[in-house]
Amino acid sequence: MNSTPKKYDTVIIGSGMGGLCSAYILSKEGFKVCVLEKNRQLGGSLQIFSREKVIFDTGIHYIGGLSEGQNLNRYFKYFDLMGKLKLKLMDVEGFDRISFSGDPTHYMHSQGYDNFIRVLSEQFPGERENITRYCTKIREICKFFPMYNLEEGQKDLISANFLETDTKAYIESVTANKKLQSVLAGTNPLYAGEPNKTPLYVHALVVNTYIESAWKCMDGGAQIAKYLAESIRSMGGDIFNYSEATKFNFSGDTIKNVQLSDGRVIEGKNFISNCDLSRTMDMIEPGHIRHAYRNRINHLENTVSAFILYVVLKSKSVKYFNHNVYHYENEEVWDVFNYDDASWPKGFALFPQYSSKNPEYTDSVIVLTYMKYSDMKEWDSSLNIIPNHKQSRGAAYEDFKEQKSQKLIKILEQRMTNLKGNIESYYSSTPLTYRDYIGTRDGTLYGISKDIRDPLKTFISPKTKIPNLLLTGQNLNLHGVLGVTVSSVVTCSELLGSHYLVKKIKEAS
Numbered sequence: 099m100n101s102t103p104k105k106y107d108t109v110i111i112g113s114g115m116g117g118l119c120s121a122y123i124l125s126k127e128g129f130k131v132c133v134l135e136k137n138r139q140l141g142g143s144l145q146i147f148s149r150e151k152v153i154f155d156t157g158i159h160y161i162g163g164l165s166e167g168q169n170l171n172r173y174f175k176y177f178d179l180m181g182k183l184k185l186k187l188m189d190v191e192g193f194d195r196i197s198f199s200g201d202p203t204h205y206m207h208s209q210g211y212d213n214f215i216r217v218l219s220e221q222f223p224g225e226r227e228n229i230t231r232y233c234t235k236i237r238e239i240c241k242f243f244p245m246y247n248l249e250e251g252q253k254d255l256i257s258a259n260f261l262e263t264d265t266k267a268y269i270e271s272v273t274a275n276k277k278l279q280s281v282l283a284g285t286n287p288l289y290a291g292e293p294n295k296t297p298l299y300v301h302a303l304v305v306n307t308y309i310e311s312a313w314k315c316m317d318g319g320a321q322i323a324k325y326l327a328e329s330i331r332s333m334g335g336d337i338f339n340y341s342e343a344t345k346f347n348f349s350g351d352t353i354k355n356v357q358l359s360d361g362r363v364i365e366g367k368n369f370i371s372n373c374d375l376s377r378t379m380d381m382i383e384p385g386h387i388r389h390a391y392r393n394r395i396n397h398l399e400n401t402v403s404a405f406i407l408y409v410v411l412k413s414k415s416v417k418y419f420n421h422n423v424y425h426y427e428n429e430e431v432w433d434v435f436n437y438d439d440a441s442w443p444k445g446f447a448l449f450p451q452y453s454s455k456n457p458e459y460t461d462s463v464i465v466l467t468y469m470k471y472s473d474m475k476e477w478d479s480s481l482n483i484i485p486n487h488k489q490s491r492g493a494a495y496e497d498f499k500e501q502k503s504q505k506l507i508k509i510l511e512q513r514m515t516n517l518k519g520n521i522e523s524y525y526s527s528t529p530l531t532y533r534d535y536i537g538t539r540d541g542t543l544y545g546i547s548k549d550i551r552d553p554l555k556t557f558i559s560p561k562t563k564i565p566n567l568l569l570t571g572q573n574l575n576l577h578g579v580l581g582v583t584v585s586s587v588v589t590c591s592e593l594l595g596s597h598y599l600v601k602k603i604k605e606a607s
């Protein structure tokens with residue numbers, strides 16, 4: 099850190115997608131930027147790890163909106179990512195396939211609204227009109243969010259009734275066909291949707307991006323972080339790994355510097371936190387922020403966490419299949435959260451990985467199923483954070499993981515008969531894994547859970563009550579690659595002006 103300037107224009111805490119995109123925008127505008135990352139690897143949920151020479155993604159399994167002219171494509175042109183990323187277009191006819199135990203049909207989500215309507219109408223004769231109505235509504239809602247469409251301005255969200263519309267109730271109003279309802283809600287793990295809670299706009303913004311176009315990152319999503327970091331450094335930004343922020347020090351009302359766990363202190367004019375919201379609050383000592391604000395933030399509920407199985411397949415045993423699988427034990431797709439020991443898991447989402455080493459075959463799959471943080475009570479106090487707090491969680495934890503893996507593999511092999519006998523080895527992660535490596539309080543999949551019962555309360559502003567502290571990342575607007583990219587633009591607009599920044603991005607795209 100010899101070249102560290104005395105004071106940065108902006109210090110960003112966390113190198114998740116939101117932190118890196120914010121650093122990119124501000125560096126491009128001539129700000130002297132510093133990104134602090136507690137882990138060795140940059141990228142937060144963009145990180146990868148490898149087992150037996152197979153690369154596994156941790157939080158990016160597919161990305162939407164990347165075809166020419168679509169929203170993420172336009173954003174990624176500005177971030178100088180298009181043309182660099184190794185991408186593969188998923189199966190147009192059925193990039194996501196929904197299935198239910200006891201029903202041999204695999205219900206398709208297709209790319210392009212015309213295809214989506216055509217293919218599902220073939221699978222649900224007599225439902226074309228309802229499916230069309232559903233698609234019209236999804237697109238109508240997406241138009242309401244200017245930044246999602248790379249437009250300026252703010253529509254009157256308060257009067258928009260879909261903020262308070264429950265996704266489950268809406269889907270039930272579209273069709274009386276129970277199976278079709280379950281299929282339309284079948285990719286629910288993409289946003290950890292809950293009944294009587296998840297607003298329709300969350301469902302709409304997420305499913306729309308994949309219906310527009312669905313892509314896999316070849317050899318993992320970490321390439322996004324790699325290219326963003328290269329660009330930030332080439333524009334003069336500093337990025338430091340193994341740099342865990344622990345406390346903000348104040349001068350009057352404003353933050354003067356951030357203190358790191360190893361005693362270093364980084365000075366800045368402005369600070370952006372890309373971390374978990376309650377962890378950000380922990381960095382602010384009492385007296386510097388109103389108790390009511392801290393309380394409100396600390397009491398926001400997070401989305402559920404997950405148990406994830408990372409499966410290495412026997413070499414050249416399974417042909418590459420270019421679609422994801424969402425499987426349910428029954429049609430109650432909204433009930434997957436309500437499990438007990440005996441009924442877990444009630445379903446899973448499976449993502450095949452695409453490797454350049456052997457593109458003809460699937461060398462690995464990732465299988466995700468919900469798991470509550472409360473299931474971790476026994477090991478809650480164990481910390482496994484590199485480099486300073488690496489504790490074994492003990493034999494009982496390893497037993498727990500093994501038992502859960504076996505249960506999951508059992509239902510996996512029933513649905514995916516082509517995997518049977520072809521599993522070479524498997525590894526697993528729990529809510530504690532995500533808690534420790536992302537630095538959240540409970541291993542949440544997607545951050546704050548949006549709620550129809552009080553929609554504005556779960557709408558997080560980038561501004562905080564501290565004049566030189568902004569927020570970015572998945573807790574604002576929306577999670578996911580597109581969601582956090584948009585969040586970074588919303589955050590940086592506070593420093594650059596929205597009109598100016600949107601114009602710059604449009605010019606680049």
Ligand SMILES: Cc1cc2nc3c(=O)[nH]c(=O)nc-3n(C[C@H](O)[C@H](O)[C@H](O)COP(=O)(O)OP(=O)(O)OC[C@H]3O[C@@H](n4cnc5c(N)ncnc54)[C@H](O)[C@@H]3O)c2cc1C
Pocket residue numbers: 111112113114115116117134135136137140141142143144156157158159160161162341342343344372373374377404466535536537542543544570571572573577578579580582
């Ligand atoms: C299992 C899973 C699957 C997913 N699948 C997809 C998918 O297929 N497609 C998609 O678009 N999205 C997916 N997502 C969502 C997407 O990955 C996230 O919404 C997005 O990457 C979050 O970005 P973020 O900017 O909020 O930062 P995060 O990824 O949350 O990163 C925060 C960063 O801050 C660092 N940090 C925390 N505390 C400190 C501190 N005190 N000091 C320094 N650094 C700190 C962390 O180490 C981390 O690097 C998935 C998420 C998960 C968990």
